[in-house]
Amino acid sequence: MENFTQNEYAFASRFKSARRKEKLVKKDFEKQLHAIYVRERKLFADKRNLPLLPLENPYQQGWVRYFVLREDVLRSPEAEFFQHLLTKINTYKYSNIKSFSKKVRKKGKKTIVEEHQELYQVCPRQWNCEKFGLTEKEKTYFTYVEEWSETFDRMLRYYKFNEAWRYVLRIRPNIITHKKAIDEVLESELQWIDNRITNYDLRNRINRLKIGFSQYRYYENDEKSKYIDPNKNKSLQEIYQDYVDEKIVKNGK
Structure with a gap:
């Protein structure tokens, strides 16, 4: 065997x-x-x-700051176009202080400065994204920017809106009306x-x-x-x- x-x-x-x-x-x-x-x-x-459930007693939680159309732009013939674009590049900042200020130490002293806020900077992967939805006319108002970031220690690439003067900041109470189920x-x-x-x-x-x-x-x-x-x-x-x-x-x- x-x-x-x-x-x-x-x-x-x-x-x-x-x-x-x-x-x-x-x-x-x-x-x-x-x-x-x-x-x-x-x-x-x-x-x-x-779903979101409505609150019986809505309450205020700080303040919210965001961009709106300027008064003269709002009365112009292109108001609808720039309002639609704003829905894509608007930014919101929340704070417990209505002045949206913070303390910054400069040369050993603490000074109060206003918090900076800009319109949304479109990243390259969103430029041709259908979900983000920038039209060809809207793209003409942006400029491609490359800059070195000391914070992130790398090159940042994005598209910046050229005519930011068309929008101004507005502050409103941040009212909580709904809660997540x-x-x-x-x-x-x-x-x-x-x-x-x-x-x-x-x-x-x-x-x-x-x-x-x-x-x-x-x-x-x-x-x-x-x-x-x-x-x-x-x-x-x-x-x-x-x-x-x-x-x-x-x-x-």
Whole structure:
């Protein structure tokens, strides 16, 4: 009788080999991660689509500042065009102070300055996006800008509206009239999924499975120079040689 190896016997007897078992376990685990990912996205979509419920007693929460058409532009023949464009590039800023001011330290002294606010800067990926919906006529009022940002340490590219003088800022009380509906069953299941992902550290594995990579924070040097061990990642032979060299230098030989 011929001698068969373990893998050949497993193949002939229709038993699963050790390697195939490992692959099946990995595949089943990836299916579970995929199911968690799909379910989590579905729950977030359901939460986002929950209706707004009107409040019995609306209340004011600070102030809101936004752009409106200037009076002379509002009376011009192109008022409708610029009003429609404003719905795409308007920005809103919220504050607890009606003056929209903040304290800034300059030359050791604190001074009060007004918070800066501009019209929306269109990024290149939105320029030809159908969802954003800029028409050919509206695009003629923008200029492509490239500038270096010290804050983000990179080049910023965007399209800036040329005729910002057509709009002025207006401040209004920020009145809260509606609140988001809460689904306790949905929130409970979302919390259960989040606990499972956090406790078993599955977020990075899900990201690698679905988008091919997982984002990490990178640092040029995780350790401060005074805390770095000079013998780190050195063999015993290298450490001993450093000891001998240092002893020779101290003895002057």
